[in-house]
Amino acid sequence: MIRKLMTFKTTSIRNRLLVQLGLVAFVISLFLFVVVRLALVQAVTATQDRLLAAAVSSVVDKIYVVDNIVSLDLPYDTFSLLGAIGEDRIFYQVKDDGKFLTGYEDLSYEGPFGDLQEPIFTNIDYLDETFRAASIENIIFAENQARRLTIIIAQSQNFQATVLTKISTNLIFVTFIFLIIAILFAFLTANLTIKPIGSFADDVKMRGPSDLRKVSSEVPSELIPLVHSLNGFISRFRTALRQTETFIAEAAHHIRTPLSVVKSESELALRKSKTPENREHLRNIIRSVDQTNRSATQLLDHAMVLYRAERPEKQKFSVRQAVEDLINQFRPAADLRDLGIAFSSNLEQKQQVHLDRTLLETSLRNLLDNALKYAVAESTVSVDLIQDKKQITVIITNDAANLKGFNASQMFQKFKRGIENKDVIGSGLGLSIVLEAANAINATIKVKKLKGKSVCATLSLPY
Amino acid sequence: MRYIIITLLIFFITATSHALVIEDVRTYGPQKETADLRILSSTDIDVFDPVLTAYSGAFPTVSLEYVLSNTSDIYQEVRDGEKPFDLVMSSAMDLQMKLANDGFAKSVSLAETSQGPDWSQWQNKLFGFSLEPIGMVVSKSYFNNIKAPKSRRDLISFLRANQDDLRGKIVTYDVTQSGAGFLFATQDARQSDSYWRMAEVMGSLNTGLFSGSGEMLDAVNTGEILLAYNIIGSYAQKRSREQDNLLVIYPQDYTHMLLRTALVPRGTQNFEAARNFLTFLLNDVGQNFIEKRTDMLSLQSEVLNRNRQFKPIRLDTGLLVYLDRLKKQRFLEEWKEALFQ
Numbered sequence A: 001m002i003r004k005l006m007t008f009k010t011t012s013i014r015n016r017l018l019v020q021l022g023l024v025a026f027v028i029s030l031f032l033f034v035v036v037r038l039a040l041v042q043a044v045t046a047t048q049d050r051l052l053a054a055a056v057s058s059v060v061d062k063i064y065v066v067d068n069i070v071s072l073d074l075p076y077d078t079f080s081l082l083g084a085i086g087e088d089r090i091f092y093q094v095k096d097d098g099k100f101l102t103g104y105e106d107l108s109y110e111g112p113f114g115d116l117q118e119p120i121f122t123n124i125d126y127l128d129e130t131f132r133a134a135s136i137e138n139i140i141f142a143e144n145q146a147r148r149l150t151i152i153i154a155q156s157q158n159f160q161a162t163v164l165t166k167i168s169t170n171l172i173f174v175t176f177i178f179l180i181i182a183i184l185f186a187f188l189t190a191n192l193t194i195k196p197i198g199s200f201a202d203d204v205k206m207r208g209p210s211d212l213r214k215v216s217s218e219v220p221s222e223l224i225p226l227v228h229s230l231n232g233f234i235s236r237f238r239t240a241l242r243q244t245e246t247f248i249a250e251a252a253h254h255i256r257t258p259l260s261v262v263k264s265e266s267e268l269a270l271r272k273s274k275t276p277e278n279r280e281h282l283r284n285i286i287r288s289v290d291q292t293n294r295s296a297t298q299l300l301d302h303a304m305v306l307y308r309a310e311r312p313e314k315q316k317f318s319v320r321q322a323v324e325d326l327i328n329q330f331r332p333a334a335d336l337r338d339l340g341i342a343f344s345s346n347l348e349q350k351q352q353v354h355l356d357r358t359l360l361e362t363s364l365r366n367l368l369d370n371a372l373k374y375a376v377a378e379s380t381v382s383v384d385l386i387q388d389k390k391q392i393t394v395i396i397t398n399d400a401a402n403l404k405g406f407n408a409s410q411m412f413q414k415f416k417r418g419i420e421n422k423d424v425i426g427s428g429l430g431l432s433i434v435l436e437a438a439n440a441i442n443a444t445i446k447v448k449k450l451k452g453k454s455v456c457a458t459l460s461l462p463y
Numbered sequence B: 001m002r003y004i005i006i007t008l009l010i011f012f013i014t015a016t017s018h019a020l021v022i023e024d025v026r027t028y029g030p031q032k033e034t035a036d037l038r039i040l041s042s043t044d045i046d047v048f049d050p051v052l053t054a055y056s057g058a059f060p061t062v063s064l065e066y067v068l069s070n071t072s073d074i075y076q077e078v079r080d081g082e083k084p085f086d087l088v089m090s091s092a093m094d095l096q097m098k099l100a101n102d103g104f105a106k107s108v109s110l111a112e113t114s115q116g117p118d119w120s121q122w123q124n125k126l127f128g129f130s131l132e133p134i135g136m137v138v139s140k141s142y143f144n145n146i147k148a149p150k151s152r153r154d155l156i157s158f159l160r161a162n163q164d165d166l167r168g169k170i171v172t173y174d175v176t177q178s179g180a181g182f183l184f185a186t187q188d189a190r191q192s193d194s195y196w197r198m199a200e201v202m203g204s205l206n207t208g209l210f211s212g213s214g215e216m217l218d219a220v221n222t223g224e225i226l227l228a229y230n231i232i233g234s235y236a237q238k239r240s241r242e243q244d245n246l247l248v249i250y251p252q253d254y255t256h257m258l259l260r261t262a263l264v265p266r267g268t269q270n271f272e273a274a275r276n277f278l279t280f281l282l283n284d285v286g287q288n289f290i291e292k293r294t295d296m297l298s299l300q301s302e303v304l305n306r307n308r309q310f311k312p313i314r315l316d317t318g319l320l321v322y323l324d325r326l327k328k329q330r331f332l333e334e335w336k337e338a339l340f341q
């Protein structure tokens, strides 16, 4: 179900945000470029126009009339300057009352003409190029007669092109830098926006497998509905789980009471029974009852561990004391199989830990139970309590009779048992209970086969 | 309307009647019916021959025809475009500039390494390739124990002080006949106000007017003439090696540097050959060759840096103004008034 959800076509908020912000940045850059370039073209054209206007007025300055003949002394420097920036071509024409006076006769321009203050600027086509031209008309008086002089100066537009390409390259560079910065910001923004979601996800991911507390991490307001429904989901899930556990625990409890009655009745019957067949039947019944009882106890244990894992009740106590008490509880059982229990410790009695004592005892009890069950008769089980800089470790070692099919990693699964010990009573829940309990108190558990035929279980407690 | 037709008619007649006067022709490389590269130039073959020989050595398969003519014929020939030339070189910078401005030159893109100083090129159409100072040449024997004038002011007072000695013994270009002479005179007039004063004084001394520098230098060498004004340095320098009465003086107030320019005319039939020749002329090898092996100077010549008096005539649209009908007319009138008294 979850896998199926994951393979749905995924849409990443971050990527979408990135693409949108990037797009916006790109559009703004483009807009910026176009607008600035437009302004630039206008500015350059205005500059060229002013240059042309200055040229026209300096030409007008050089017009003179002698003996009623209009003449012109074209200024060298003006023409030099006009071509200075873009090596532009220059054409001009002067007409006297509509009659060609000097310049380029085939430059056909019929007006309109401005005056010295405000020349008319136009684009005109001449030869094979488009030219920018300034034109004016100027009235002069010769022998009391007004004469209308028209002057036009046309300049090719290399000037514009030269200046524009020069500035445009800079402009492109600046726009590009702007775009890069904008995209960087987009990245940053997208990441910042997405960060709470990431840390929220991490929060949930970091939880232990049976941690069903409500999510309480701080999230942006947009995510609160999600958290609410997630919490609702968790609590529904928890209630269902709790109900199942309670049901199992209660069922186990209800089974155990009648079972003990069956057992004591069977024992009574065994004592009274005369025929060996009946006795054999009754012994079988008693064994099955034991087996069932044990399973019921472990189911209870299991339910208890799961319950406490959710809300561990931490307390301070001496580990050494706890381990020693536990060993003492197991002594009678050990004696039954002629087993010795060797205990060693480098821990002071007063050394305390702070964790859920019941959970620790449950895990240790199951480990000890296994050790005594599977140890070779008349051997010794050793329990070592070792403290080092990082942790406190309980090591339980026993010689095992038969380890065929023993695979340490699989033995932690529920109801998984070794194949060669069907005659030993057990349910296959022991090690899984140990694992759950150890996880709940942040301890680590390892079971491994040592050289020879011994098995060693190691439980490491954090400080 | 009738007015226009008449002017057109006149224009047509003058245009066609203006035949190209070929003064000399020399060919290089393999002989062919029509040469691969045809150059029309105003530079004396003797002056330019080392460059042409070097080019022919570097590109032996190219057949090259070098046609010598005068600057105004060259100008008219390019405008008319009757005979196809591939490269046009001229010392009349103003006429060349007008050809380029008016659209008679083709754009040629050259490699970065072939780019001269910005005053030596105009667009991609007109390329200056050599510099030559314009000075005066005097008779060595006359100035043996007389101090020769160092500037134009010196010259003016010298002319005034020695009127009797110098009457009829001075020569300069006839600007109405020589395009180069016109350029030098107009640049003088533009550069300094004293030009017209000097022209007056020269006029009062019955200054002789020539259209070519060869005759003027010969006359100075024989001692018949004592001073020739506005002579291209490369000619003078070359002559002074063979004719020992020639002394070249570069005025210290300013000495204009003539830029010989080349353009590829619109009607070229072998654009690539022209481009190749231009590249050869303008890259380091060609420029070095011009500096070391000819009497011309290269564009980056040390002479420019060594001495502030040398001023290259800049290749820009300012050159157009003295070609303006009214301005030219006015200039020539004033010049005639000054020199014919």
Ligand SMILES: Nc1ncnc2c1ncn2[C@@H]1O[C@H](COP(=O)(O)OP(=O)(O)O)[C@@H](O)[C@H]1O
Pocket: A370, A371, A374, A375, A398, A400, A406, A411, A412, A416, A417, A418, A419, A421, A425, A426, A427, A428, A429, A430, A431, A432, A455
């Ligand atoms: N101390 C041990 N020595 C040998 N075998 C062990 C030991 N502890 C566990 N095992 C093996 O691991 C299996 C799983 O153990 P466990 O989960 O406690 O189930 P159970 O003891 O009820 O069989 C056992 O059946 C046994 O084969």
Ligand SMILES: [Mg+2]
Pocket: A366, A369, A370, A426, A427, A428, A429, A430, A431
């Ligand atoms: Mg067990």
